[in-house]
Amino acid sequence: DGGITQSPKYLFRKEGQNVTLSCEQNLNHDAMYWYRQDPGQGLRLIYYSQIVNDFQKGDIAEGYSVSREKKESFPLTVTSAQKNPTAFYLCASGLTGANYGYTFGSGTRLTVV
């Protein structure tokens, strides 16, 4: 079955640590996206990529980094520079353009301990 897989489902980070969230899709989508969702808040775009080896900053990129070495994979690293990383992180993928909607992964809940 085609889909988009995020791992891990839950992640705990100590102060000063970098952590990497995985996102893999087998939908043959060119575009991939990372969003952050805080309780009671909407989706905020962190980074997006529309083609392999290229990505752009979203609205809240500070303290995050990404790579897009393969079409199927778009990992997100939450660095120690991100001062308030506790949130629900959602990865999405879609066909290039804005006509078809996005498919979301099941999310990773990151907590700072």
Next chain:
Amino acid sequence: QKEVEQNSGPLSVPEGAIASLNCTYSDRGSQSFFWYRQYSGKSPELIMFIYSNGDKEDGRFTAQLNKASQYVSLLIRDSQPSDSATYLCAVGVNRDDKIIFGKGTRLHILP
């Protein structure tokens, strides 16, 4: 700044009634419109999309689009407790290759 506005709710609707969720958008260049359902603690799921003015029906769901008024709505007929969720309106602007999400409306179906 392109915006998609929704009433945050909660919107409480008795079981069996029609739930009406509304959304306005600011960019007249918007060409595609989506409704996502998000259960608490889960990820958003696409339930409807519409591109042309008018109504589009799928089972108990009807999406309505009025581009002149920059308004899109979602009607849920015969509301069930399982419809209780947050509904996100999303708008696509082709020239930007982006979809902009509203903050969502919380819907509570009263048994």
